[in-house]
Amino acid sequence: MAKATLAEETAQAVIRYIIDNRLLPGDKLPTEPEFMEKLSVGRGTLREGIKLLAARNIIDIRQGAGSFVSPKRGIPDDPLGLTFIYDDNELVVDMLDVRLLFEPHVARLAASQATEQQRAAIMEQADEVERCIKSGESYIAADARFHRLIAEASGNIVFGNLTYILNTSIAKNIEITKDAQRDSNTIRYHRRIALAIKNGKPNDAASDMSMHLQLLREFVREKMH
Amino acid sequence: MAKATLAEETAQAVIRYIIDNRLLPGDKLPTEPEFMEKLSVGRGTLREGIKLLAARNIIDIRQGAGSFVSPKRGIPDDPLGLTFIYDDNELVVDMLDVRLLFEPHVARLAASQATEQQRAAIMEQADEVERCIKSGESYIAADARFHRLIAEASGNIVFGNLTYILNTSIAKNIEITKDAQRDSNTIRYHRRIALAIKNGKPNDAASDMSMHLQLLREFVREKMH
Numbered sequence: 001m002a003k004a005t006l007a008e009e010t011a012q013a014v015i016r017y018i019i020d021n022r023l024l025p026g027d028k029l030p031t032e033p034e035f036m037e038k039l040s041v042g043r044g045t046l047r048e049g050i051k052l053l054a055a056r057n058i059i060d061i062r063q064g065a066g067s068f069v070s071p072k073r074g075i076p077d078d079p080l081g082l083t084f085i086y087d088d089n090e091l092v093v094d095m096l097d098v099r100l101l102f103e104p105h106v107a108r109l110a111a112s113q114a115t116e117q118q119r120a121a122i123m124e125q126a127d128e129v130e131r132c133i134k135s136g137e138s139y140i141a142a143d144a145r146f147h148r149l150i151a152e153a154s155g156n157i158v159f160g161n162l163t164y165i166l167n168t169s170i171a172k173n174i175e176i177t178k179d180a181q182r183d184s185n186t187i188r189y190h191r192r193i194a195l196a197i198k199n200g201k202p203n204d205a206a207s208d209m210s211m212h213l214q215l216l217r218e219f220v221r222e223k224m225h
Numbered sequence: 226m227a228k229a230t231l232a233e234e235t236a237q238a239v240i241r242y243i244i245d246n247r248l249l250p251g252d253k254l255p256t257e258p259e260f261m262e263k264l265s266v267g268r269g270t271l272r273e274g275i276k277l278l279a280a281r282n283i284i285d286i287r288q289g290a291g292s293f294v295s296p297k298r299g300i301p302d303d304p305l306g307l308t309f310i311y312d313d314n315e316l317v318v319d320m321l322d323v324r325l326l327f328e329p330h331v332a333r334l335a336a337s338q339a340t341e342q343q344r345a346a347i348m349e350q351a352d353e354v355e356r357c358i359k360s361g362e363s364y365i366a367a368d369a370r371f372h373r374l375i376a377e378a379s380g381n382i383v384f385g386n387l388t389y390i391l392n393t394s395i396a397k398n399i400e401i402t403k404d405a406q407r408d409s410n411t412i413r414y415h416r417r418i419a420l421a422i423k424n425g426k427p428n429d430a431a432s433d434m435s436m437h438l439q440l441l442r443e444f445v446r447e448k449m450h
Contacts, residue, residue: 056281158320
């Protein structure tokens with residue numbers, strides 16, 4: 001028990017170190033001997049603390065290379081705590097209702113706020129999703145990235161992280177709804193959304209995002225019944 | 226490295242066990258010897274796996290009593306990954322913009338969907354927040370619980386969990402804005418929101434929630450500049 005508490009204290013000390021030194025994702029942490037001295041802890045305790053932080057997606061341990069600030073920025077694998085929700089169908093519709101509330105607004109913000117570089121990246125990502133679909137590859141990751149790029153272009157930090165979180169659930173949506181109709185909705189509306197953002201048309205971007213998600217919702221409900 | 230992987234595999238096996246047996250928060254896991262046999266792993270590996278799950282808020286280890294499914298349901302302590310966002314002022318406003326988008330909607334749903342029991346619990350919680358404020362106690366936890374009860378009464382699983390997540394950040398809001406004006410906004414509008422939900426008035430509930438958050442947002446911005 002004392003040992004667990006010590007490991008937890010060490011984990012908190014490592015977090016403080018990261019914050020105080022304003023380390024960014026990908027930055028390397030001090031070596032083990034350096035860190036043991038800085039935090040005044042033994043090797044075993046330091047390793048336990050680092051393991052706790054790895055389990056929380058705050059640190060990546062790369063064997064032989066050291067420990068690094070994780071690009072996941074402490075965002076967990078199941079941020080919404082959905083691992084233990086057992087009614088999957090209901091969950092997919094609930095998730096779409098949440099996305100319908102957020103994502104049209106986020107697309108509207110992106111159309112007015114995005115930098116030129118962000119607009120170009122969103123267009124390219126629409127191309128990438130289309131390429132995956134047409135070649136029959138899985139497009140789950142590419143789809144999630146498309147929605148995330150839009151949220152990051154909204155200029156609101158919390159929307160960016162939140163959309164990332166909601167999109168970790170997109171895999172579930174796609175699995176249930178994968179078919180030709182769903183794929184053509186995605187290709188058509190991703191393209192329209194990307195164009196509206198590129199051309200600085202906030203209302204079009206919001207409307208196209210809304211249509212994209214509403215068609216998906218209708219489709220999921222028809223499959224369910 | 227092999228050991229870390231084995232612990233992770235064990236953690237996954239424990240999650241599968243929880244799902245397969247549909248265990249709920251607070252349920253006890255099998256004893257160590259039983260679990261070692263079920264999962265065909267040694268004591269050290271099992272303990273490492275359980276520790277990983279405790280770090281992810283999936284399991285609570287109670288010394289001497291055993292391991293239990295955590296009421297946190299795997300929702301992490303920093304679900305939005307805000308530990309490493311360094312501009313706090315900007316973060317508070319961004320957070321309020323997100324809450325403004327969805328809490329009025331959630332209050333509207335609660336006013337039409339909540340059970341009698343849920344309506345009563347929301348009223349009681351408004352009383353509790355008021356009591357804390359008037360007695361000078363910290364009301365961070367009571368405030369978060371008020372907003373969470375409303376979200377849970379919306380009938381949408383994802384809104385419930387999401388509000389819990391956004392409310393882990395309410396502490397930050399309150400710290401920045403704690404003063405008499407803020408407190409009276411909270412007392413007045415919590416009461417109005419609770420009454421609108423109790424009386425089944427969706428538009429009033431949405432409007433009162435919107436006012437509550439907009440006044441808070443205005444207040445935070447004035448403090449910032």
